[in-house]
Amino acid sequence: MNIIVCVKQVPDTAEVRIDPVKKTLIRDGVPSIINPDDKNALEAALKIKDADKDVKITVVCMGPPPAEVALREALAMGADEAYLVSGREYGGSDTWATSNIISEAIKYIGNYDIVFCGRQAIDGDTAQVGPQIAERLDLPQITYVQDIKMDGDKITVQRALEDGYQVISVKTPCLLTCIKELNEPRYASIPGIYTAYQKEVKVLSQNELNIPADRIGLTSSPTNVHDTFTAETKGAGVVLTGSEKEVSVALVENLKAKHVI
Amino acid sequence: MDFNLTKQQEMVRTTVRAFATDIVAPKAAEVDANDRFPVETVELMAKYGMLGIPFPTEYEGAGGDTLSYIITVEELSRACATTGVIVSAHTSLCINPIYQFGTPEQKAKYLPDLCAGRKLGAFGLTEPNAGTDAAGQQTVAELVDGKWILNGSKVFITNGGYADVFVVFAMTDKSKGVKGITAFIVEKEFKGFSIGKTEHKLGIRGSSTTELIFENCEVPAENLLGTVGKGFSIAMQTLDGGRIGIAAQALGIAQGAFDEAIKYSKERKQFGKPISKNQGLQWMMADMKVRLEAARHLVYHAACLKDEKKPFGTEAAMAKLYAAEAAMYITEKAVQIHGGYGYTREYPVERMMRDAKITEIYEGTSEVQRMVIAGSILK
Numbered sequence A: 001m002n003i004i005v006c007v008k009q010v011p012d013t014a015e016v017r018i019d020p021v022k023k024t025l026i027r028d029g030v031p032s033i034i035n036p037d038d039k040n041a042l043e044a045a046l047k048i049k050d051a052d053k054d055v056k057i058t059v060v061c062m063g064p065p066p067a068e069v070a071l072r073e074a075l076a077m078g079a080d081e082a083y084l085v086s087g088r089e090y091g092g093s094d095t096w097a098t099s100n101i102i103s104e105a106i107k108y109i110g111n112y113d114i115v116f117c118g119r120q121a122i123d124g125d126t127a128q129v130g131p132q133i134a135e136r137l138d139l140p141q142i143t144y145v146q147d148i149k150m151d152g153d154k155i156t157v158q159r160a161l162e163d164g165y166q167v168i169s170v171k172t173p174c175l176l177t178c179i180k181e182l183n184e185p186r187y188a189s190i191p192g193i194y195t196a197y198q199k200e201v202k203v204l205s206q207n208e209l210n211i212p213a214d215r216i217g218l219t220s221s222p223t224n225v226h227d228t229f230t231a232e233t234k235g236a237g238v239v240l241t242g243s244e245k246e247v248s249v250a251l252v253e254n255l256k257a258k259h260v261i
Numbered sequence B: 001m002d003f004n005l006t007k008q009q010e011m012v013r014t015t016v017r018a019f020a021t022d023i024v025a026p027k028a029a030e031v032d033a034n035d036r037f038p039v040e041t042v043e044l045m046a047k048y049g050m051l052g053i054p055f056p057t058e059y060e061g062a063g064g065d066t067l068s069y070i071i072t073v074e075e076l077s078r079a080c081a082t083t084g085v086i087v088s089a090h091t092s093l094c095i096n097p098i099y100q101f102g103t104p105e106q107k108a109k110y111l112p113d114l115c116a117g118r119k120l121g122a123f124g125l126t127e128p129n130a131g132t133d134a135a136g137q138q139t140v141a142e143l144v145d146g147k148w149i150l151n152g153s154k155v156f157i158t159n160g161g162y163a164d165v166f167v168v169f170a171m172t173d174k175s176k177g178v179k180g181i182t183a184f185i186v187e188k189e190f191k192g193f194s195i196g197k198t199e200h201k202l203g204i205r206g207s208s209t210t211e212l213i214f215e216n217c218e219v220p221a222e223n224l225l226g227t228v229g230k231g232f233s234i235a236m237q238t239l240d241g242g243r244i245g246i247a248a249q250a251l252g253i254a255q256g257a258f259d260e261a262i263k264y265s266k267e268r269k270q271f272g273k274p275i276s277k278n279q280g281l282q283w284m285m286a287d288m289k290v291r292l293e294a295a296r297h298l299v300y301h302a303a304c305l306k307d308e309k310k311p312f313g314t315e316a317a318m319a320k321l322y323a324a325e326a327a328m329y330i331t332e333k334a335v336q337i338h339g340g341y342g343y344t345r346e347y348p349v350e351r352m353m354r355d356a357k358i359t360e361i362y363e364g365t366s367e368v369q370r371m372v373i374a375g376s377i378l379k
Helices: A036-051 A065-077 A095-109 A129-137 A190-196 A244-257 B007-033 B039-047 B066-079 B081-101 B104-115 B174-180 B231-267 B279-307 B313-342 B349-358 B366-378
Strands: A002-007 A009-011 A032-034 A056-062 A081-085 A114-118 A141-151 A154-161 A164-171 A174-178 A201-204 B121-124 B140-144 B147-158 B165-171 B181-187 B193-198 B209-220
Touching (some): A002 A036, A002 A065, A009 A065, A032 A036, A036 A065, A036 A114, A036 A141, A036 A174, A056 A065, A065 A081, A065 A190, A081 A095, B007 B039, B007 B081, B007 B349, B081 B147, B081 B349, B147 B165, B165 B231, B174 B181, B181 B209, B231 B279, B231 B313, B231 B349, B313 B349
Parallel strands (some): A002 A056, A081 A201
Antiparallel strands (some): A009 A032, A154 A164, B140 B147, B140 B165
16 A cells, blocks of 8 residues: 655744744744644554555655755654755745645556545645645545544544544545544654655656646735734733622623623 | 764654654653553554664564664653663563574564564573673573573662663672673563662652562573574673663763753843843753763763674773763753752752662762773773
């Protein structure tokens, strides 16, 4: 079985701030990490490989050359092969253009049974790229996957909903987007780190993919970011006073009024 | 000399820091409070290949270098000094002498299990009357019918209660003094070998520190390490490497306490402002930072020399001496910055201060390090 896992390198948003004047992310000194949901996707693939050594895992990352580190980390966690999809022409792509590029890269790699993606990236938070890739590749897709059971070419998953989950079966090839409830990603192993740097990270650029110019990059992207800002912190809230009973009654009334309970 | 870490070393640091933050740190207080050896953490460290970092992959090591190993001990000790010393004693004091002085058969037999962490290692040199004066060994070994028979005891043995393989020193010819000491590889199942009392300590309380007892302990002839009479030299060379490990442990403890002190000083408000705004504390923190970075330079320098296969004994002694004293200074100041809270178990700095003290004592006291350094100056 061949599995492709799409990963994105993102700034660790726990430490990121926004420049109030330029409206861009202040990335100086902010560590880059593999997008958390994508690590869950990779872990799902690694678990399938743990049970079947014949499984081959290929990781794909679109980004500038420094994004190679994310691929090395994925290799150190146990992936077999890595592709960096990179080129100046791809810069500034929105989700539509990005999914055009990544789906062409996946077609170029070929021979896949499952494509795993994270639900969404913590920098853009769109949750669009995974589903869009599935559409471009004409694959059945299941999003928000929180549990996976393998049975040959049949996969049964739990798809998380707001207040429950659906159980859905699908045959390979297919695309699954994963959420953090699916698993606890493993750490890279120390021997894996050394092996990862002995492997080749193959670069796929326009030379290999040759995607029409009107489907890639900033100018061909139908969506644009008009403004970026840090949300203003909310007010101090309401302080309820009185006896325990009075406060409890007032609290329940307030919550009911807001349709919380 | 270049301290720009390689990409692999950077990833080792990031990975071990994440592991230490998520897995090791949350247990550190409980491990300390209950004198509990963290077996489950050791199993996880084995799984992630942290127990044989600077050894070749043919022995199931990680194929890494000394500096990566040192960074690992530092990052683990930053969260929990107990966890740091388990790795340091296992790697530097047990695997390293077998790797350096073992026969091909000994290496093939012992290294894969040790490097992969299926077995844990320890080192037995210190005796009740042979501490700093390690040459005063009273444990004896006699060759009887093709087997070595060991009699005597060792004390303060790190990992003692949980180790499977021990590198042990015994006197094979008392008349020759230090040239009469020989090294052996002892397995815990060997007849006549047992674990004695477990020490209750001021710090690194989760680490297992025990007596080893040899009562007509039978050691196969092929388990002699090196050659007869070379034991003292093997011990001293092993301790040279081990000192970098303990220096890294001290560095990690110091970094952990420093981070806690900075964080607390920004959060704690007195007289309407964070205490970090007080110049008295700022100067204290500047002094802590200088010692921390100076220690790091000495420790990494010693590790780099070892990786470059250059002489590193004196540098290891300087690194261990300075990092241990820096750890003691920094942890004490960290407690001071925390005030009354720092003296309680509500914050980790009191544990770090207790943990730091041992780094001035084991694998050569600070006084021994000064002897080694002075000896190299005046030779």
